[in-house]
Amino acid sequence: MIPIPASSFLPRAARPLLPAVLALALAACASSGGLQPQGRLLEADSLRSERTLATSDLSVSGFPASDWWRSFGDPQLDVLVAEGLAGHPSLDAADARLRQAEAQAGLARADRLPSLSVSGGYTGLRLPESMAGDEMGGHYAGSSQVAFDFSYGIDLWGGKRASWEAAVDTVHAAAVDAQAARLALSSGIVQAYVELDRAWRANDVAEQELERAQKALQLVRQRQTAGIDSVLQVRQAEGRIPVAHQQLQAAQQQIDAARTALAALLGQGPDRGLSIARPLALQVAALQLPGVLPSALLGRRPDVVAARWRVEAADKRIATARTRFYPSFNLTALAGVVAPSVGDLLESGSTFAYLGPALSLPIFDGGHLRAGLAEADAQYDLAVAGYNQTVVDALREVADQVNAVRSLQQQSQSQQQAVATAESAFDLAGQRYRAGIGNYLDVLATQAQLLDAQQALTTLHARQLLAAARLSQALGGGFEPSAGDAGAPASSSSSVSPHS
Template sequence: MKRRSLCAVAALGAALLVGCADTQGIRSEARLRDATALGLAAAIEPSLAPAPDWWTALGDPALDALVARALEGNPSLRVAAARMARADAGVALARAADAPQVGAGLELNRQQFSENYIYPPPLGGSVQSLGGLKLSGSWALDFFGRNAGVLQAAIGQARAAEAEHDAARVLLVANVARAWIQWARLAGQRELAERSLAQRQEMLALVGARARAGLDNRIELHLNESNQADAHTQVLALAQQIEATRHALAALLGEPRLPAGVAAPSLGRLRRLAVPAELQADWLGRRADIAAARWRVEAARGQVQAARAEFYPNVNLAGVLGFESLGFGQLLRGGSFGWNVGPALRLPIFEGGRLRANLKGSVADEDAAIESYNAAVIDAMREVADQSLALRAVAAQQAQQAQALAGAERAWELARQRQRAGIATDLQVLAAETAVLAQRRQALELAAQGFLAQVGLAQALGGGWQPRPEAPLARVSAR
């Protein structure tokens, strides 16, 4: 009879366990996209990737110094570092939950006992001293993987925060390089604008003299006055843009103003960066933002594992040993010693749908993390394609524009030769120079666009970031 009772209890427990662990129909529907699905070639040879200090290849020591200051003092980068430290603390907390917990306590109280409660006289109605000195411990036995899931989620969050810090570093360096190139572009444009203003002033003086001599009408004079004012406006506008760019660059450094002695850069002193001919599969593992998105998926999967474990029993071992006494003088005597130890089992039976709702939410978070990863990969490929296209387009435009500049310079030189021979006027020489200045402005713009596209491509290819050896999930994989 006793054996039958035990079997019945065991059967009832098994039925309750199976009934409570009803997770049917709750599963992730999203799938990670791997390199093959995205149409990327397998890595046969080491593909060309930016070096960790790729910006030094531009060949400007002043830029190198500014990047170093930005990496040291940028507030946004420090915020990302603080988030990374906070996530690391979360890993430590998750690990602690899987370890035995031990604590000690001392209680010394004076208590008035009720005359009408469970304590008879002489204890009832008296005031007594109560003492307790205890050592307690507990250990959550993770049979069903709840703590493991929480730890996996915490590690995923920590690795994602680390990758996001690295992504912020890549973005910061790229933005410093962009601001530097923009400053160089504006500085070159201002030089050309100042020459154009001087030229307009010369032309106005010549037209004014011709108008006074009756060789030109007032229309030409007023047109040249308008052209001079327009050239002056351009110089002022470029000066304002240069100051705004300097302010933006100082903000990237985390400083109110640029360090003293930082001179205006020149596009002519910058060197071109090497760029890859095609993309390979291993490139996707060299972007910190993609690695962060991948680790977010692992964190979400850990949360799903923890949510599934909630359907199963929670088993804890707990124990207490120590001294308890009525009266402080008896506390540390041998007769006051006591202990207890045993398992504690908590089994969910009816939760009103709370556990299923929690699991559904965790699975939805996993799907969202997977699709966010897929979106990050697709967006990254778009960025690389856009920057590669921009580089090719700028190169083609520069080839044509170089011919236009050469033609304008030949015409200018021919006009000066004719002037020296006395068969061309000063106005004709200045007009030919106007065409040269316009072509030089175009050449400067194209050069700046080319460097900006190279910086954009370096950033799109990961900005020199490499996944750490202890973080293999930064690689692209499907699961």
């Protein structure tokens, strides 16, 4: 940057040359030609999803409520989510990032404003006669001074404003990120709670299996005493007992692990999990699918909204980088008083002043400005790519969970029939065995089939609950965009055209 003084400070003979000098400087200045971003924001409606979502038998309604987990019908779950949202470390980190973004926006705003400072001091000096001679040497001289320093970089091309707007957009993104962190945490708590419910149901199945094994062993022993069965049948029946105990122990380990996971999600130690009671019978609520997908999803997903704000911030940074190619004008002024003593500071002869307007224009910088603009363009393209990928992933997550809900409903109905059939077969095999017209191998086979069917039904029930939770999360989890979020441009035209 080469400073060019104001014409009033030039010698009179040199003033006619000023226009020529300016013209030469403008011709030689750094150019931003040929540099522009390549990214284009994805239009959500171009992602076809009507056929996939039309096959869903979910009723058409609005988006989930902000307290969507209440649909599971368990007051303890409501308490746990509220506790987790009250102060988990991940939320503290998200809030700290928001405050950091707000502070950076404050710095960008301050850079647009003039600065004024005041300074005062006292200076004393005594030089030896051997150095300064008789006139100046050997005497002590002091002075007091008070000065006001004013400076202002005039924003001729709007670069500072664009930089501040980019910082404000980053604040918006950080605020939405904080909401996304809360959604992720509440969803994590719900899913961990579903896992706790599944572990308890697995414990119930293991207890039923142990009860069946104990009753079978009792019957076989009675028949062995009566001389009907041999020791082989007794050993076969005894072998089912430790297997059932192992399944009980495994279920208890899963209960303990789910409690520990919940305690961590609450930001507490493992002992907090010990006070978490068994979940109530969690309800698989009748899920509803908004009829305005996919375009409306963009404003209801916090990750999509945050990505869009990052695109806007990157767009403003391009504008800032472009203004660095243009001339800049800075105004500096210094005024104050200097006197040998404090009492003389108010005298008119003690005042001094300095005014320093300066115009600077980049001519040759080794490609520094072009590299900076190219980097800003690339950052914009990265933000656009991130936004586009987030939109694609958001719609995929909705489709995946809709398909999962539909399929799991059908699987659950089929598996309930399988359990009923296995129970009937086991009862019939037991009756035939007690009547002496059946063998114990039939009892063992039908007992194993019943156990497998019950375990599969327990897993399917948990998967249904998880699909319900994940669908609510995929639909934004009740996120309500603010007026500013709703107004952020979502098309490429507003972001790219200024740089063309």
